[in-house]
Amino acid sequence: MTTDAPSESDDEWAARVTRAVRSGSRDALAEIYDRCADDIVRFVRATTRRDESFALDCLQEMFMRLAANPPIVDARAALVAWMRLTALNIARNAIVADARRARCESAHGTDGRDERADTEPLASLLSRVDAEEAELLRLRHVEGMRITAIARMLGASPRAVESALRRIVSRIRTGGAS
DSSP, rough: OOOOOOOOHHHHHHHHEEEEEHOOHHHHHHHHHHHHHHHHHHHHHHHHOOOHHHHHHHHHHHHHHHHHHHOOOSSSSHHHHHHHHHHHHHHHHHHHHHHHHHHHHSSSTTTOHHHHHHHHHHHHHHTTTTTTHHHHHHIIIISSSHHHHHHHHTTTTTTHHHHHHHHHHHHHHHHHHO
């Protein structure tokens, strides 16, 4: 007569494998993958309405995060909830980044125009400012620095930097010389 050892419950399994992953076990990570990956892929696909490739990318990133910093859980439901939430946040970030990239590309698109034609008037306008003024414009509008940061860097007051930028831009707009 053989007595089978009691089988591990789902909650016991989740607690065991997450502890093992925290200890660096790749086998435990593979075990989680084998048991949960399909569910996460289906969840991401259904939630985002994206293709399997997108869902698999999210799954891969989620497992990278799981390997780096696994949650401490005592129930399978908690582990699956963590995995779903993490995968969903990854998916959301990817969708937002794609939309931002598309907006940037359409905003900076040439629309069939010659790019040199757009830069020639700019070069003409910038020739009207001296080197210090050009540096102020570069810091503010190319580097995207805040006025307070520019002021600190130059040892000036933010109000002085703001006034100087306004004067330069106004002079360029009206076509005045330096």
